[in-house]
Each structure stands twice: as structure tokens, then as C-alpha cells.
Amino acid sequence: MNYQNTLAFAKESDEKDPLKNFREKFFIPQHEGKDCIYLTGNSLGLQAKTTSKYVQQELDDWAWLGVEGHFRAKNPWMPYHEIFPKQLSKIVGCKENEVVVMNQLTVNLHLLMVSFYRPTKQRYKIICEAKAFPSDQYAFETQAKYHGLNPADAVIEVAPGEGEHTLRAEDILSTIEQHGESIAVVLFGGVNYYTGQLFDMKAITQAAHSVGAYAGFDLAHAAGNAELHLHDWNVDFACWCSYKYLNSGPGGVAGAYIHEKHVTNKDLPRFAGWWGYKKETRFKMEKGFDPILTAEGWQLSNAPVLSMAAHKASLDIFEEAGMERLHEKRKLLAGYLHFVLNDINSRQKERVLQIITSSNEADRGCQVSILMCKNGKQIFDELIKQGLIADWREPNVIRVAPVPLYNSFEDVWRFCSLVNQLIG
Numbered sequence: 001m002n003y004q005n006t007l008a009f010a011k012e013s014d015e016k017d018p019l020k021n022f023r024e025k026f027f028i029p030q031h032e033g034k035d036c037i038y039l040t041g042n043s044l045g046l047q048a049k050t051t052s053k054y055v056q057q058e059l060d061d062w063a064w065l066g067v068e069g070h071f072r073a074k075n076p077w078m079p080y081h082e083i084f085p086k087q088l089s090k091i092v093g094c095k096e097n098e099v100v101v102m103n104q105l106t107v108n109l110h111l112l113m114v115s116f117y118r119p120t121k122q123r124y125k126i127i128c129e130a131k132a133f134p135s136d137q138y139a140f141e142t143q144a145k146y147h148g149l150n151p152a153d154a155v156i157e158v159a160p161g162e163g164e165h166t167l168r169a170e171d172i173l174s175t176i177e178q179h180g181e182s183i184a185v186v187l188f189g190g191v192n193y194y195t196g197q198l199f200d201m202k203a204i205t206q207a208a209h210s211v212g213a214y215a216g217f218d219l220a221h222a223a224g225n226a227e228l229h230l231h232d233w234n235v236d237f238a239c240w241c242s243y244k245y246l247n248s249g250p251g252g253v254a255g256a257y258i259h260e261k262h263v264t265n266k267d268l269p270r271f272a273g274w275w276g277y278k279k280e281t282r283f284k285m286e287k288g289f290d291p292i293l294t295a296e297g298w299q300l301s302n303a304p305v306l307s308m309a310a311h312k313a314s315l316d317i318f319e320e321a322g323m324e325r326l327h328e329k330r331k332l333l334a335g336y337l338h339f340v341l342n343d344i345n346s347r348q349k350e351r352v353l354q355i356i357t358s359s360n361e362a363d364r365g366c367q368v369s370i371l372m373c374k375n376g377k378q379i380f381d382e383l384i385k386q387g388l389i390a391d392w393r394e395p396n397v398i399r400v401a402p403v404p405l406y407n408s409f410e411d412v413w414r415f416c417s418l419v420n421q422l423i424g
């Protein structure tokens, strides 16, 4: 697209956008009686206007049916989680038997590490990205300790080169090669939360497998954002939360993926609960864990239906929009954001900001991370005062994520225009 840094161009692009009506399906937070410029879908996605209806349905069924709701609710609660695999498999690119909605993200990360991080004397390392999200770092550190290992030996971080912000693909692959058979698992984010870097999950998985290690991904910033083909890439396991790009509400129920080749393996160690037990005989309540032979076999507890109802409201909108159209618009929006910010930079005597997210479309999702060269925090605080909602990360980074479901070209332009005013 031939972008232009004008409001007229932004409005025209919105007019042509096949997804323009989807914005209407969400509540946009308000500032002084007007829509905020909400660019924080990477942190907490917005509420669909249908969410309350979905949740109310379950509250009503609970009110009128009590425990009978497990079987007689409009959407019976006992198998409630079974409504998700069809839609989620399209979002993360897998088969329906490979995906399950359960728990929360960090819980799922630990549960999956129980199955896929089983260090031996020879093979005990975790290869991950430097500056992984703190929760993931704590998970890696404490998993290593749990197995009696020193995290300083066991957790190997791949860091950016001197003066660089993102990781080089060749550094990731050469680290895997270098540590070779001492690696138990390669565990990366799909998209790094800080830089917005989208990793080449296919290549990382291949490299991990070539040294005999498992490959897993934390897709918190990738699910509902980047194009994913977990099954075809042969990824062993993955997990994500639903409250970021998947718009399912604060602390919403999370997801997990386990490759088909593992889900039928009853011998894979796991921490089990009754909801992962074979459905036909679950209620015989007998001794001896016998797992469901799908990703459901990793479930612990019965379905948190209220939280799942909010998840369903959002996934129905994803289905209506279609991932193909979402990816198309995502690329255009992120491209436009890059274009206008670069245009602003080029009009200044000295560089005022640096985009640390890749300018290469294949290496990013929605998010654009902007390193402010001067007065960053002051500019950010002023942006907030003027009705922008974005995210500040120390020491000097503003993270913004134009989301294809509800953000517009006009949002992007107005954000950039505010930045332009404030740096002047």
C-alpha cells in the first residue's frame, strides 16, 4: 500500500477496510466523552459488547438450574470446554485434539514443563530468550531448582548483540547447535512481549529437534495476533493467555496445545486431575489415572464456566472476522504505524525515536515498540492525559499494538500525530 501521513488517508483506509464494522462490536474506553485511542490490546483486549450476554446466560442457568446446569444448561457445563477446539485450532494452527482451554497461562506453562522438561544428567538445559516475560523466567528458574539444578547452569538465555534490541535468528540457531545434546527443551515466546519480535517458530522447532530436544512456545503475545501453524511446524507444546489479543477479560481462562504425537502417550509424565481422566469412566471415580487421549488429558479441574463464557463471546467474533482477513489488516495497520513514525523521524533534525520492533513484516505481529530518544516518560504521560492508552516499559519504551479487530487507521494516525506534537 502507498501510505500517506494524513488524516484523510487514514480515514479513506478505514472506509475501505472490510473489517471496519467490527470496531462496533467492542466497548471502547472513554476519555472526556470520546473514544480513547486504545493501543493496548497486547495487554488487555477490549470487551465485546456480547460478553455480558454470554456470561448472563450461564448466571441464569445457574440461578434456575443449580447443579443440573452441568447437563441441562443451554451450554451444558460438564463438557463446556469442548466448544473451544474448533475455533482455537484455526487461531493457533493445529488439530482439534491438540488444544484445550484450561487454567491460566503460568499454570499451563508449569504443567507442560512437567511433561516436557525432564532433565537428565546429560540433557538438562532450557534455551530461552533473554528478557523473557518475568513469569516465564520464574517458571524456568524454579523448574530447574525443582529438579535440583542450578538455574545459572540450566537456563541459557539468547541475548541480542551489542547495541541491538532484537535477537538474530542465526544466534538462536547457533546457540541451540552449540549446546546440542545438553538441551532438554527450547522454550521461547512466540512474540517477545517487550520488543514485539516474532520468532521463527518453525526454524527454532527444527533446530531443537535436530539436537533431540523438545520445542515449546509461550504464545501470550502471539495467539490471536501472529499467524501460527503449530501442528505443521511440529511444535511439541505451547500455551497462551486469553486476555491479551483474545479479548476474554482480565485473568481469563488460558489455553494449551500439545502435538498429536504426544497426546496419545499415556506414559508422558504429568500432574493430573479428575478432569483429565477418561470421560467414559471418570465418574466411576476409581483409582489409577487414565488420561483422555487428547490435549484434554492435561486438564486438572472442571471448567470455569463464567470465564469461559467471556472467552466464547470473543472467539465467536474471531470466527466471524476470519483469521485471513485479520492477518491482512494487521499487516496494513502495523505497516502504517511504522510508516508514519518513520515519517515523523525524518522531519526532525535529530532522531527522536527508534522503532525497535523489526521493520520486516515476517518478524513482527501487531505490536510496535518505540524507544524514545528524549523525554520519553514525559511524552508518554502527556499522551495518556490526552486520551491515549498505551503501555510504558522502563527505561524508555512505549509499546503500542494496533489490533485489527477494533483499531483503525485513524487510531494509528492520531497516535502518531500526538507524538509528533509532543516531540516538537
Ligand SMILES: *Cc1c(COP(=O)(O)O)cnc(C)c1O
Binding pocket: 104, 105, 106, 107, 133, 135, 136, 189, 193, 218, 220, 221, 241
Ligand atoms: C502476559 C504474559 C504472562 C502472564 O501470565 P499469567 O499467568 O496469565 O498471569 C506470562 N508470560 C508471558 C510471555 C506473557 O506475555
